[in-house]
Amino acid sequence: MQDAERLYCLKSAQRDLIALARGIQAAAEISGYSKSEVGRWHNRSDPTLMPLAAVMRLEAETGQPIMTAALAALVGRELTLADEAAAGGAAIRSLFSARAALAEKEANFTRAYTGAWSDLSFTPAEINQCRDELSDLIRSAQTMQNELAVAAAGGGMRAELSVVGGGNDH
Secondary structure, three states, X not given: OOHHHHHHHHHHHHHHHHHHOOOHHHHHHHHOOOHHHHHHHHOOOOOOOOOHHHHHHHHHHHOOOHHHHHHHHHOOOOXXXXXXXXXXXXXXXXXXXXXXXXXXXXXXXXXXXXXXXXXXXXXXXXXXXXXXXXXXXXXXXXXXXXXXXXXXXXXXXXXXXXXXXXXXXX
């Protein structure tokens, strides 16, 4: 892997970690660095990398070792859970669960929004109901974003599928 590819990998992980920390402003507060410094970490075109102290603070805050996983991947290693056997497909299940929840929240928002407009009026109560459903949708989308960032930091995912049962029992 070339130096430019390594840098791109680390910059991508930094951007994901900053997103998980709820953006540049929050990441600056958590890390103890200025917004302009965090902005440089977040900028794809700027080669500035996070200091280790900032990585540790942000990973501790988010609970996701994104930069650590990226660094491990660059030297041919990967992070694993303490009990890998028990983990099984936990990460994949978590990602699928996040997607299912996102679809449900999207449906709830759409139902509230279209229901509100069904009589061609949009009352304050209907607006507030839509705002509540949209807030739930946004939180669910953030959870999905976090799950995808974790998957990216881990080098992606691959589901192992197997046939259960077998035979010709149709």
